[in-house]
Amino acid sequence: MARKISMKQAINEALDLEMTRDPSVVVMGEDIVGGTGSPGEDDAWGGVLGVTKGLYAKHGDRLMDTPLSESAYVGAAIGAATCGLRPVAELMFIDFMGVCFDQIFNQAAKFRYMFGGKAETPVVIRAMVGAGFRAAAQHSQMLTPVFTHIPGVKVVCPSNAYDAKGLLIQSIRDNDPVIFCEHKNLYGLECDVPAESYAIPFGEANVLRDGGDVTIVSYGLTVHRAMEAAEALARDRVEAEVVDLRTLSPIDWDTIIDSVERTGRLVVVDEAHPRCSIASDVAAFVGQNAFGALKAGVQMVTAPHVPVPFSPVLEDLYIPNAPSIAEAARRTLSPTGTSPRSIAA
Amino acid sequence: MTDDLASQGPFPLSRDDLLKAYRIMRTIREFEERLHIDFAKGDIPGFVHLYAGEEASAAGIMMHLKDSDRIASTHRGHGHCIAKGVDVHEMMAEIYGRSTGACRGKGGSMHIADLSKGMMGANGILGAGAPLACGAALAAKVRGDGGVGISFVGDGASNQGTFLESLNLAAVWNLPAIFVVENNGYAESTSRNWAVAVDSYIDRASGFGLPGVTVDGTDFFAVYEAAGEIIRRAREGGGPALLECNMVRFFGHFEGDAQTYRAKGEVEAIRASRDCIRMFAERVIEAGVVSRAELEAIDKEATELIEDAVRSAKAAPLPGPADLLTDVYVSY
Numbered sequence A: 001m002a003r004k005i006s007m008k009q010a011i012n013e014a015l016d017l018e019m020t021r022d023p024s025v026v027v028m029g030e031d032i033v034g035g036t037g038s039p040g041e042d043d044a045w046g047g048v049l050g051v052t053k054g055l056y057a058k059h060g061d062r063l064m065d066t067p068l069s070e071s072a073y074v075g076a077a078i079g080a081a082t083c084g085l086r087p088v089a090e091l092m093f094i095d096f097m098g099v100c101f102d103q104i105f106n107q108a109a110k111f112r113y114m115f116g117g118k119a120e121t122p123v124v125i126r127a128m129v130g131a132g133f134r135a136a137a138q139h140s141q142m143l144t145p146v147f148t149h150i151p152g153v154k155v156v157c158p159s160n161a162y163d164a165k166g167l168l169i170q171s172i173r174d175n176d177p178v179i180f181c182e183h184k185n186l187y188g189l190e191c192d193v194p195a196e197s198y199a200i201p202f203g204e205a206n207v208l209r210d211g212g213d214v215t216i217v218s219y220g221l222t223v224h225r226a227m228e229a230a231e232a233l234a235r236d237r238v239e240a241e242v243v244d245l246r247t248l249s250p251i252d253w254d255t256i257i258d259s260v261e262r263t264g265r266l267v268v269v270d271e272a273h274p275r276c277s278i279a280s281d282v283a284a285f286v287g288q289n290a291f292g293a294l295k296a297g298v299q300m301v302t303a304p305h306v307p308v309p310f311s312p313v314l315e316d317l318y319i320p321n322a323p324s325i326a327e328a329a330r331r332t333l334s335p336t337g338t339s340p341r342s343i344a345a
Numbered sequence B: 001m002t003d004d005l006a007s008q009g010p011f012p013l014s015r016d017d018l019l020k021a022y023r024i025m026r027t028i029r030e031f032e033e034r035l036h037i038d039f040a041k042g043d044i045p046g047f048v049h050l051y052a053g054e055e056a057s058a059a060g061i062m063m064h065l066k067d068s069d070r071i072a073s074t075h076r077g078h079g080h081c082i083a084k085g086v087d088v089h090e091m092m093a094e095i096y097g098r099s100t101g102a103c104r105g106k107g108g109s110m111h112i113a114d115l116s117k118g119m120m121g122a123n124g125i126l127g128a129g130a131p132l133a134c135g136a137a138l139a140a141k142v143r144g145d146g147g148v149g150i151s152f153v154g155d156g157a158s159n160q161g162t163f164l165e166s167l168n169l170a171a172v173w174n175l176p177a178i179f180v181v182e183n184n185g186y187a188e189s190t191s192r193n194w195a196v197a198v199d200s201y202i203d204r205a206s207g208f209g210l211p212g213v214t215v216d217g218t219d220f221f222a223v224y225e226a227a228g229e230i231i232r233r234a235r236e237g238g239g240p241a242l243l244e245c246n247m248v249r250f251f252g253h254f255e256g257d258a259q260t261y262r263a264k265g266e267v268e269a270i271r272a273s274r275d276c277i278r279m280f281a282e283r284v285i286e287a288g289v290v291s292r293a294e295l296e297a298i299d300k301e302a303t304e305l306i307e308d309a310v311r312s313a314k315a316a317p318l319p320g321p322a323d324l325l326t327d328v329y330v331s332y
Helices: A007-021 A055-062 A070-081 A094-108 A144-148 A161-173 A222-235 A253-263 A278-289 A312-318 A322-333 B015-040 B055-062 B078-084 B088-095 B129-143 B161-172 B201-207 B220-235 B266-273 B276-286 B292-315 B321-325
Strands: A002-006 A025-029 A063-065 A086-093 A124-129 A154-156 A178-183 A190-194 A206-209 A214-218 A240-244 A247-249 A266-270 A299-302 B070-072 B149-154 B177-183 B212-216 B241-246
Touching: A002 A007, A007 A025, A007 A055, A007 A161, A007 A190, A025 A055, A025 A070, A055 A063, A070 A086, A070 A094, A070 B129, A070 B161, A086 A094, A086 A161, A094 A124, A094 B129, A124 A161, A144 A154, A144 A247, A144 A278, A154 A161, A161 A178, A161 A190, A206 A222, A214 A222, A214 A253, A214 A322, A222 A240, A222 A266, A222 A322, A240 A253, A253 A266, A253 A278, A266 A278, A266 A322, A278 A299, A299 A322, B015 B055, B015 B078, B015 B088, B015 B220, B015 B276, B015 B292, B055 B078, B055 B177, B055 B220, B055 B241, B055 B276, B070 B129, B078 B088, B088 B292, B129 B149, B129 B161, B129 B177, B149 B161, B161 B177, B177 B201, B177 B220, B201 B212, B201 B241, B212 B220, B220 B241, B220 B276, B276 B292
Parallel strands: A025 A063, A025 A086, A086 A124, A124 A178, A154 A178, A214 A240, A214 A266, A266 A299, B070 B149, B149 B177, B177 B241, B212 B241
Antiparallel strands: A002 A190, A154 A247, A206 A240
């Protein structure tokens, strides 16, 4: 039975269902109980934005507050994963990954290869990503490309509550390390979500809108901006196909190539910085594998090559918006099909 | 401990276990001395960090462990591997980069692992094993199986944030985790006395709320007894502890290290006066529990074992081109 719930509730539900189903699932992070050792333990915080609220009452000690020690507890989650648990570690903000990055890219990501295929590390590291929260440069980044670069980890970034639930359940059941990126500005967004358990396979993009004139590929928050842009374009009788990648590693190359071969035009939208981004990755892949189908140069709409600014007027300029996406799509339809060359483009 | 304990003399181990401990230490020594020679000949690619001189620590601790107990090792991991039961032939083949190696030739000396033996991996990142051992301890605690997770660090990595954070996490979560500082006096070339701001690791442990014990790491029996007490306590839910083993490094930081930072004659002196294997042998022979002939028989077997491991490693197949791309993910 489907009902409307928010992405935050969907994530909570996925954790609850998997903790109920599988006793080897443990969840740890700073403040995720949010009151261990405090007078209000029973009605505790449940995470800095309340995503894990209520789970402690149901699952007790399998939900663990941690000291403020990202290296230690993310590493412990990884170590425990090699010893038969299925830990979910919450890193609060992906920006904190810098503190514990070694445990992710030198340890979790490499065990399987480095040990000749004899290790499995079924760990999920959940973290908030993205700008728009007025949280400035160290709490707002979209660091997805940092992780897609690394063999051995998988990278997931849902755009809605339905996908978040199914992808998180898949992430917990998956036998490889998964970086699960939750856009903080999507937490409140509601959609129809079945109450029962379901898993969405990795590497399957979702075509949210069919169209024959231009393909717009994105993930996370900017999927919604791409949909707004597609509606604006439709008013001008330009039909855009919108592809939500959902998982970035693995990535669904087939759906991207199929779409571009039909439309001949591609706009890639990424909230990450432009250099070595998901956008540049997709652009390069299409350039290499579907060049013959392209009728115009590939357009990238990304955040600029600057840190995330604090002042709301600047931050709003920073995040890719629907008009800039629509404008990029129109450029692919113009005879020259080129874009202004600037790091702030 | 199969023997009648009354026959063991003054030791807390049975005769069989004394022989087993000696065999572990002698096998490590032979393994490392042979690598030292073969590396100099150019037979071995990459970095190799030798454990010779430190054998009593690995043996004294690992004698208390089962396969289900986990250890997270260091870049200087061969001794930990052998003491934890990793197959010596597979280890040697790994160091030679062969497809029959413990990691199919993809890890090398710094990444030998065998999870089935509870060996979570040597580690090229110093201090990185401490959080991982906390994870092993957490898994044992969640399962309630009485297992322990043991992290080894050198005196150098004892200054890493990961190590210090792990002491706190283990204390806060009351984990069955044990932190062994193998203090050989040098972080690569940098003196422990300069780089560690406290004189005693007991102070460092108590600063994080856990007990610390310092032993002469070249004295097998001192390590064995201290580790036994700490491990028993952890298994019973008593929480984490730190064990400092003061020890000596017979070789350089890595093979090829000219060791110009060491005093003239230092290595010769410690080999003469602080050889943990010789000290062990003298004590058990003097006590009349084990004969010299028995130990010499083990020496011979260890030499033959390593010779056979080298011979078979050199004859083993190299990885094929297809192996480059496998074992990255379980599924992708």
